[in-house]
Amino acid sequence: MAQAAQATIGDSEFDRDTAVTLRAPGVYDTDLSAGWTIISAVNGGYLLATLGRALADALPHPDPFTISAYYLTASQAGPATIRTETVRTGRTLSTGQASLYQQDAEGNEVERIRVLASYGDLDALPDDVRTTATPPEFPPVEHCFGPQDAPELRPLEGSSAITDRLWLKIDPATLGWALGAPTGKGEMRSWFGLADGRDADPLSLLLAVDALPPTAFEMGLKGWVPTVELTVHIRCRPAPGPLRVAITTRNLAGGFLEEDAEVWDSADRLVAQSRQLARARLS
Amino acid sequence: MAQAAQATIGDSEFDRDTAVTLRAPGVYDTDLSAGWTIISAVNGGYLLATLGRALADALPHPDPFTISAYYLTASQAGPATIRTETVRTGRTLSTGQASLYQQDAEGNEVERIRVLASYGDLDALPDDVRTTATPPEFPPVEHCFGPQDAPELRPLEGSSAITDRLWLKIDPATLGWALGAPTGKGEMRSWFGLADGRDADPLSLLLAVDALPPTAFEMGLKGWVPTVELTVHIRCRPAPGPLRVAITTRNLAGGFLEEDAEVWDSADRLVAQSRQLARARLS
Numbered sequence: 001m002a003q004a005a006q007a008t009i010g011d012s013e014f015d016r017d018t019a020v021t022l023r024a025p026g027v028y029d030t031d032l033s034a035g036w037t038i039i040s041a042v043n044g045g046y047l048l049a050t051l052g053r054a055l056a057d058a059l060p061h062p063d064p065f066t067i068s069a070y071y072l073t074a075s076q077a078g079p080a081t082i083r084t085e086t087v088r089t090g091r092t093l094s095t096g097q098a099s100l101y102q103q104d105a106e107g108n109e110v111e112r113i114r115v116l117a118s119y120g121d122l123d124a125l126p127d128d129v130r131t132t133a134t135p136p137e138f139p140p141v142e143h144c145f146g147p148q149d150a151p152e153l154r155p156l157e158g159s160s161a162i163t164d165r166l167w168l169k170i171d172p173a174t175l176g177w178a179l180g181a182p183t184g185k186g187e188m189r190s191w192f193g194l195a196d197g198r199d200a201d202p203l204s205l206l207l208a209v210d211a212l213p214p215t216a217f218e219m220g221l222k223g224w225v226p227t228v229e230l231t232v233h234i235r236c237r238p239a240p241g242p243l244r245v246a247i248t249t250r251n252l253a254g255g256f257l258e259e260d261a262e263v264w265d266s267a268d269r270l271v272a273q274s275r276q277l278a279r280a281r282l283s
Numbered sequence: 284m285a286q287a288a289q290a291t292i293g294d295s296e297f298d299r300d301t302a303v304t305l306r307a308p309g310v311y312d313t314d315l316s317a318g319w320t321i322i323s324a325v326n327g328g329y330l331l332a333t334l335g336r337a338l339a340d341a342l343p344h345p346d347p348f349t350i351s352a353y354y355l356t357a358s359q360a361g362p363a364t365i366r367t368e369t370v371r372t373g374r375t376l377s378t379g380q381a382s383l384y385q386q387d388a389e390g391n392e393v394e395r396i397r398v399l400a401s402y403g404d405l406d407a408l409p410d411d412v413r414t415t416a417t418p419p420e421f422p423p424v425e426h427c428f429g430p431q432d433a434p435e436l437r438p439l440e441g442s443s444a445i446t447d448r449l450w451l452k453i454d455p456a457t458l459g460w461a462l463g464a465p466t467g468k469g470e471m472r473s474w475f476g477l478a479d480g481r482d483a484d485p486l487s488l489l490l491a492v493d494a495l496p497p498t499a500f501e502m503g504l505k506g507w508v509p510t511v512e513l514t515v516h517i518r519c520r521p522a523p524g525p526l527r528v529a530i531t532t533r534n535l536a537g538g539f540l541e542e543d544a545e546v547w548d549s550a551d552r553l554v555a556q557s558r559q560l561a562r563a564r565l566s
Contacts, residue, residue, distance in 0.1 A: 066511060070349075070401060097397070118512060130502060131534045131535060131536055185415060228348070231514045233541060251553045253411065253518060253553075254405075256518065273558070
């Protein structure tokens with residue numbers, strides 16, 4: 001991740017593209033960037049981070065501890081409005097709701113996503129750690145491969161602007177799909193960073209959990225795996241340096257699958273856990 | 284689970300105690316039963332099932348596919364009002380929101396829980412199953428123990444009405460806490476049913492994921508572990524017969540922990556997955 005001029009938290013592509021502007025109490029304007037799309041679909045983690053930034057402004061606590069998103073209709077690059085509601089404020093946690101809207105061709109407002117979330121202050125948490133989780137084994141970065149290394153690793157044919165914004169180095173053990181030989185296991189693992197070298201923060205973790213190629217590829221499926229629901233728990237402020245993201249799917253059945261993501265930071269701490277329910281079309 | 288007269292889906296304690304009555308479009312009255320409390324706290328899974336029943340009535344689809352609950356204030360046995368909103372209706376999924384309110388001593392309405400959910404029709408799903416998950420190993424029922432077998436297995440001192448409504452047979456490997464010797468592992472496993480013999484359905488699965496003693500007990504913690512957020516995915520209609528519920532916690536840190544639950548039916552199918560974020564007080 002050596003960069004001539006490294007971007008920083010607050011001054012980076014990710015920060016500019018998730019920026020929100022207060023228009024009225026609890027109401028924010030934003031402009032969804034075409035830089036975080038796959039074909040024409042806006043990445044769900046990027047959308048969640050944008051909503052998460054609006055809630056961080058609207059609520060009295062700064063950091064998402066848990067956020068649940070229901071994806072209603074497909075977002076498109078361009079202007080959007082976020083409406084927030086403060087549901088409850090407490091001493092250590094506050095809970096809010098937010099919805100993102102865009103206008104359709106007739107000028108009608110269409111709701112794209114609705115989220116519920118509880119926010120707190122990660123820096124105020126005690127240091128006690130009693131965890132049984134250990135980081136998954138990852139090959140060193142130089143033994144992993146990213147979309148910049150081979151065209152087969154671009155997640156879908158056609159334009160995938162998001163791959164230029166991310167620094168992904170995927171574990172070759174989860175790259176069978178790219179060689180036409182999916183392993184059949186519901187696993188995807190990658191080193192993760194932002195291409196401009198910006199370090200991770202709680203908002204960029206909301207992107208990290210939904211930015212890898214879908215596990216469905218390794219289970220032999222092709223095509224789009226649209227998210228129905230995604231919940232992320234942020235457990236700790238991430239240390240500077242690259243993240244490791246490990247995603248597993250245990251159950252692909254009835255046209256749906258879950259994706260469980262764990263995100264580990266450079267200090268070997270489990271900084272985020274997420275689960276999503278997505279639709280899958282069995283081929 | 285041999286019963287003189289077995290209760291059935293639709294005619295059981297659980298069905299009566301989660302009943303909702305339409306008062307106005309989208310608005311339901313309910314009466315939270317004292318039968319599903321631990322000390323004075325109403326069980327979070329029972330509350331979720333009651334909200335889930337209201338949404339099943341309000342939405343055009345019958346079954347919760349994914350439901351996310353944010354617990355705001357402590358519910359109490361007694362009257363409550365549920366207000367629902369239909370967020371979006373689609374061909375295979377519809378999305379709704381619901382909140383449960385109770386009155387405080389001054390007669391002010393207080394919001395207890397807010398949920399977002401997407402509903403579908405489990406019976407309309409294709410039969411395709413491509414799963415890598417296998418059921419956890421459970422000892423036979425006769426080698427497991429429930430609250431009826433020993434007073435040490437009542438989850439907390441004092442009245443625990445819910446234990447009389449449930450049929451739990453807990454894996455002794457996860458019962459160290461009851462003998463004063465917690466294993467330190469974040470695991471809890473139990474056979475699960477309703478005491479009156481009613482079989483499981485999607486709504487009772489919402490109870491099953493939050494009805495075991497907390498994994499925190501096996502990690503050496505005592506006392507209450509209040510839920511902040513709970514998301515449940517219902518993946519399949521459960522077959523008749525007892526369920527197996529396996530809960531794991533990988534990360535107890537900073538005063539919070541997650542509980543991941545898997546529910547398996549008698550046909551060895553993974554019928555529900557859930558994750559909750561809860562507060563823990565390290566002792």
